[in-house]
Amino acid sequence: MNDRADTRQAEAARGLCATCQFGQVIRNDRGSEFLMCLRSKTDPRFPRYPPLPVRACRGYEATSESGGDSG
Numbered sequence: 001m002n003d004r005a006d007t008r009q010a011e012a013a014r015g016l017c018a019t020c021q022f023g024q025v026i027r028n029d030r031g032s033e034f035l036m037c038l039r040s041k042t043d044p045r046f047p048r049y050p051p052l053p054v055r056a057c058r059g060y061e062a063t064s065e066s067g068g069d070s071g
């Protein structure tokens with residue numbers, strides 16, 4: 001696969017978190033990646049590490065470059 005296809009596949013696996021301004025990819029020393037919800041730091045209703053893919057989220061806000069829909 002090419003880099004663009006790999007990126008689309010990774011975004012699909014993360015669901016909404018891939019284009020949310022509150023989603024942050026965390027990498028450990030062994031190269032594993034986890035997606036942390038930064039909303040969890042101020043609002044206990046949001047899990048720190050949500051089960052992926054996230055298909056619906058009341059806290060979703062698209063990043064400025066994604067232009068996504070909060071669905």
